[in-house]
Amino acid sequence: MTEQFTLVVVSAGTSDPSSTRLLADRAAQRVATLAAEKQYEVDVQVVELRELAGEIANALVSNHIGAKLQKAIKALQHADGIVASTPVYKAGASGLFTSFFQILDNDLLIAKPVVLAATAGTARHALVVDDQMRGLFAYLRTVVVPTSLFASTEDWQDNALNKRIDRAALELVALMAAGFEKQVRSESWGRYQHEFGSAGGTELSIDLDSDLMRLAAGGHA
DSSP states (O other): OOOOEEEEEOOOSSSSSSSHHHHHHHHHHHHHHHHHHHTTTEEEEEEGGGHOOOOOOOHHHHHOOOOOHHHHHHHHHHEEHHHEEEETTTEEEEEHHHHHHHOOOOTTTOOOOEEEEEOOSGGGGGGGIIIIHHHHHHTTOEEOOOOOEEOGGGTTTHHHHHHHHHHHHHHHHHOOOOOOOOHHHSSSGHHHHHHHHTTTTGTOOOOSSSSSHHHTOOOOO
């Protein structure tokens, strides 16, 4: 039976169409093609952050997670791999992009394989992915593939971009096929420092429905 992976594309492009989404789609398509060559199937799901901008802003100031935003978070929770793509504004990843990942629970993306991608109008921003984005995803304890993707206006006709996409896609497929995330979560989950409540109590192996916990919360045993 063919093993199936779920790949979630997160795009912070604000136009339709956008170069940010185009770069992410090219990476996802290459992942699907390489996976098929290894007898795997890839189900690609897309999260367009521009459609969630209002709910993301609301979540930042009120901690309320709207229905569409909750659906996007659930998609990431069940993802086997992620392609995260952002435009570069003022020498940094877009605020929409960083805000989305900042509202996620700290434990949500532990050990998930990720391809990072960015687009800009000039090659002067080529180091944004490695200089800024990797730090955010390291904090979230993801596994970012060695090859990052960046495309400025002049890169789209350059075959070197295709080669980088091939490398990044192959690295992502290798991590997904190895089952790295599942092994880490099943065998090493308790060795991570978790924030209480970040995984509904399971992060600390606490039975929140026990008599002791009900008494601690002011209830009855």
